Amino acid sequence: MTGKPLVCSIRNPHPITIGDPRAEFSSGCAVVDVTFPSTKSVDIGEITFKNNYTALLSIKLKVREENEKEEEEPAESDGETTLTWVTGLKNVQLMPDPHCEDRAQSYYRIKREQLLTPPDNVLSVRLVLQQPSPVWLSFGLDDIKFYSPKDETSELMLSELVNGDMPADDEAMNDIRKRVKENKDIPPVEEISTSLQQMWALSETARINQTEASLGRFDVDGSYDINLLSYT
Amino acid sequence: MDGATDMELSHLVDMVTRNLKATPLYTDMRQAAAAQAQKDSFHLGDLKQSLLSALEESGWERKLRNAVYREMLICAQRELSIAPPEDQKEPLTYMRKAQGAWEKRILKSLNSMCTELSVPLARKRPPQEQKELLSRWTELGTEEPDLSHFRPVYAPKDFLEVLVNLRNPNSNWTEQASHFNLWGLVQLPLRTKTRKQLQTDFSELSISEPQAGVDDSPEIPVDVFASERTKLGRRVLEAEHSPLAQQYAKKGCPTGLRGAIWAQILGVKVDSVDQLYYQQLKSYVIHHDLLIDSLIYKDVKLTAANDDYYFVFEDLLHQILLIFSRDTSVLKCFAHTSATPAKSYIRGKLGMEEFQVTYPPSGVIPFHGFTMYAASLCFVYDEPARLYFVFREMYTRYFFHLHHMSSHPQGIVSLCALFESLLQTHEPELFYHLKGVGAQPLKIAFKWLMRAFAGFLGSDQLLLLWDRVLGFNSLEILSVLAFAIFSFRRTNLLEVSSYAAAEAVLSDLTTLKLVPLLQLALFS
Structure with missing residues (x-):
């Protein structure tokens, strides 16, 4: 359902401190930078x-915006485009009660429709984490992954295939095509595809008709002689 | 962000359809549809539409609805599908680890029992022995094998000890008293419901509502409540709809209808396939001898057979529990909790993947008092197969939560936390007093919770309690009741000065009336 994972580098949560960074002080706030x-x-x-x-959780996105008119914006100017920080999410509650375990280690999925602004042309992301409860020693997010939108890549691939213009560096593919052209023994594509379709239909019906009901047997080949339990 | 998004919903629908396709209902419905389609009145043009309406008229829609409802109850409250399988079982890492360590302890204890007594965990019975067992199937209780060397694998006391030592490694908890230290024994910051939330959840129990358990007592004329209630019950049964029966059970069931109402809520209908399945399980018991059998035998002897109310059911209990241990369909409920069934290898095939088996086949290792779950049901059902399937359903839906560590709101840890928080909030003086004299309330209440009060309350009162468990589809009522009992005996408890004295005050609960107690605790 999702697109392919995006390559990114994720920094460790950096706690926000006030004054001397060595002094022990928990502000209950940390940021994770993703580039x-x-x-x-x-x-x-x-x-x-x-x-x-x-x-x-709040999410800030650094996006490249097309400059329509020349404006004196405080953001870094880059010719025709400007880099600005926009808010993707603002204080979304991950734990229903910060003092309690509920959903403290659960998985979350945030889709682009849920963000306040569409996350396009993003250069970097900053995740702002907050934990107001003093009950916990540390907090953070694990296993962070970004995915590209779904349709874009697959459509691109498809159009490339249809038009027949493969990327030039794809030598292996060209090689295969050359061989296919040379080899006259291979039957016409239509024939292969019809027979393949039949096979596919057959395997599909077989798969659908398979039940997942178990027969309730617990022995292996009629034997259930056990001496000790295994620890693994 | 919460609530089911389209994708989660479609995932749920997928899962429910997949599960339903594996049931006989699917084939039955297909056959019914085929039979309908062969009728002359059917036109190819509107085949789909008329098939659907025909199935609806012939009662299949109801059956399908019941089946979907049942699946939804099981599938609900799942983690996102992106989470790895172990996270879907239990999201909290330390809870998973603790359950793993506890399971290992049980394994060790079982293994050492095997080596000490030099008996195998499982063996095939010789034909002579099989014949003998079959002949005395209905009087299993009469046999008196020497089981003095067998001991229960664990008792509620051992399990409580483990729960009390559970700590979240990420919490600011220290051994010295600090403000993060909780008064009670459960030191986990679990979210518990307040009395106000419970009042809304259990609003049907309120004093203004007529209840079975109060208004059907012999002193009150029958025509005030009981006869109307029974009439309504009959109509509910005619409708054959699980959610309806569940709603009915919230106010308690009349004794005569209880069996049928419960079966309807749980979706248990013992047909010929189920009978066959039951016979098959029986044959498994006959073929193989398990070490677990001795443990079950011993537990029945120690608990039910020793009890004034339950001893008559001894033979029946032996049958049910032996059969239960061979039922692999129980394994399904391990998919939703932190627990994993014990594994072993067929003798001589150690380490070979294809010879790995679960032990016992049901995955459930009984503890001291396990029998009482089934014993209380014997008052409701007398036919073994029906009793068995209701017991299995009750176990996989509810009792299963009572002896595994999990952060599930229905799990035993949450129930303990709920009990302690209720008692601390509404009876702080009592709680502080008991803590001071070394009688932590949970130490006394834990065995009640773990056994769902089976064998502690009077048998009629217990069934009224389980009516509510089924009706509200929640075990939280157990914690509320435990709190109510402490609160009710508070005057006596405030005078005790030792753990033994406190236990003595609470040792006999058979005289308590359930419904007034619950109402007192929730709504006064």
């Missing part, structure tokens, strides 16, 4: 992660 290494900006389709005792 996408490619020079091109990316579109985000979905974010998934496993919560680890974070109560509230």
